[in-house]
Amino acid sequence: MTATDRDLIPVVDYARASVDKAKDEHTVEDQQAANEKTAGRLGCRIVARFADNDKSAAKADVYRDDFEEMLKVLRKGKLSDGTPVMGCIVTADDRLVRRAGDYERFVDAITHEEGRVYADKRGFKDLYSEDVESMGLMGAVISRMEVKRTRRRVRNWHRARAERGLPPKAHRAFGWMADGTTIDQGEAALIRKAIDELISGRSQASIVREWQAKGVKTPRGYDWTTGTLRKMLLNPRLCGWRMIQGEIVEVDGKPVTGQWEPIISPERWQAVRAFYDARRGKIITRDGAVRPMAPDHREHSYLLTGVLRCGRILPDGSMCGKKLRVVNDRKTGVFRYYCQDKTQGGCGGLSRRGDKLEEFISEAVLAKLEERAKSARRDIGPWPRERELIELQEQLAELRAQWGKRKVSNALFFAEVERLEPEIAKLRAERERYELASQQSETDISDIRRRWYSETDDDRLDLGQKRAYVRGCFLAIIVHPAGKGNGSRTTFNPDLLELIWRED
Ligand SMILES: [Zn+2]
Structure with missing residues (x-):
């Protein structure tokens, strides 16, 4: 496949050499060379490079100039000269972090708009994905940090597009041209054939082996697997419907019909879904036989x-x-x-x-x-809070003594009791919980x-x-x-x- 510069995704790359020699033998130059390779392999073009050398990491407040600079660029989506930036490449997740919070700020900046790409030397990682578990360190950060709001924002954006019937914008969908609406006849034929064969009993693995042998790749350039094949076939986009977070987008109870050409009919797609539903909890052998899962x-x-x-x-x-x-x-x-x-x-x-x-x-x-x-x-x-509790108890005791000697009016006494007693009760309950926790930690x-x-x-x-x-x-x-x-x-x-x- 040849691609002109214009087809390549403009990205920045980031490298960091730490002083921790045991953990890290890779210089900035090594990492940049690796990033160059990753970019070439994934159809990206590095338009700016950021790199930090943590020479002074021994000091507590080492300031990573380039990292901060890069976050600004990612957030804006362009360099200062206006060159668009659509993503970032690193050799591995851990390049991005020196202090707590760095990951979070990075994810927040890069997902500031939809459609951004992030890759390490293993390939693309989808920072918008719900399936954060498969994303290792970055996924853990995403699930931990409360950028639910960021992702909600992104999700809303996708939903707004979906409800207008626009094609999803991330990567080219298998079966369509890059515009996302015109059918790629070669790929569409493969899809229809795979569906026919699957429903008539051929195994997914056998189809995948055939595609791998033919050199058919996913839109991101990877070999197909049974997992990606299944995911692709289960996407109602094939019949012109939209799905977000596993649900078909509907308006007034009817699926939204997209503005792209469908590859199969809605009936056919529902047959595919029924086919996979029937297999749930079953094991499928290489020759396509279905057995209950052991x-x-x-x-x-x-x-x-x-x-x-x-x-x-x-x-x-x-x-x-x-x-x-x-x-x-x-x-x-x-x-x-x-x-x-x-x-x-x-x-x-x-x-x-x-x-x-x-x-x-x-x-x-x-x-x-x-x-x-x-x-x-x-x-x-x-x-x-022991001291606080004792003081309140003493106040109450003193008040009672004064009231007993008729030095305090009934009205004042009961008003004060009403104020003090709940506070004392609250503190006592808190102390009990605290002591229980302290005993538990020992046993x-x-x-x-x-x-x-x-x-x-x-x-x-x-x-x-x-x-x-x-x-x-x-x-x-x-x-x-x-x-x-x-x-x-x-x-x-x-x-x-x-x-x-x-x-x-
Ligand atoms: Zn392996």
Whole structure:
């Protein structure tokens, strides 16, 4: 595919070299070279570069000039000479952060308007997506920070367009030309054929293999996977309807018909949806047979699914990063976390024993909880409002004594009682809660350890609760491949795990 400069998305890039040598051997120049490659691969054009060198990071208030400058550019969507800027490229998320709040400000600036792109060396990440879980660090920030308002604003903008029947504006949709309204006959034919075949029993994986072999790519230039194929086919855009956040946009109870040419009829699309609905909770084998999903394959029946990611380096130098799935060998009783094969969107090149991984991560989580409990115990100290409560109680006692000696009128006494008693009651309740919390912080941890490993106690933690603790501790855990000398697939080496802790 050849593209003129005009077709390329104008972006800025950002690089940062930190003084933390252990973590960071990449100079600004290395990062910029990598960004250049990313831009080339993704159809972007770098129109301005920003870079900071944290030489003085030892000082508390190091000021990152270029970072701040870049935020201004992203917010405005143009350089000072008027050149449009539609996004930003970095080598990895962690380039963007030195202090708490940097991520948030970055996301806020870049999502200031819709249609912006953000990419690291692994590819585009959709900062407007609801599926923040798949976005690693940045997704965690988005879900944590309260830019719900930003995204709500964006969503409203999309909705306003949708209700006018305008095509969605982000990326070109597969099946249409770049204008979003004219059909691309070649791609449309592929879509119609895939739907026919799928409904008559061909498997998604087999269609995807065919598309991969033919060199058919997604509009963003990636190989199709069963996941992206499914998502594309389930989008009612195919029949001229709009969907936002999984719901068809309707006005007065009728789907809004778009201004673009539909590829299939609404009836056909509803058949596709019914087809996928019927498969929910089922497992589809490679030859297209549908079986009920085995309990072992139910989502979240393992401790670490969703957190473990593949750390294998792909031929293009980027990291695979896909979430690992579980396969259970019934003969040996050993289960493994593995990276799915290429038709499923993985690299198919990584597998690690599940029991050892879970044991190690469980200990890491418990150690973290112990550490937190210790610092909480130190912090908790005596209840800080004790003095206030005593003073109010003394006032009330004094008032009673005066009233008993008839030195205070009934009216004044009862008015004061009415004021003091609720305040005292409120403070007492607060003290009780405080003391309870302080006792809990001391007992909780040994209790959690017992409940974590217990298989019989009534109060043992179930998988969902343990998963919640794991997610509370880690943004992600990257499993790096065992190279030569690191042992075979059957041994376990914790050094090959990269734990990405959530900040406290
Ligand atoms: Zn992989």
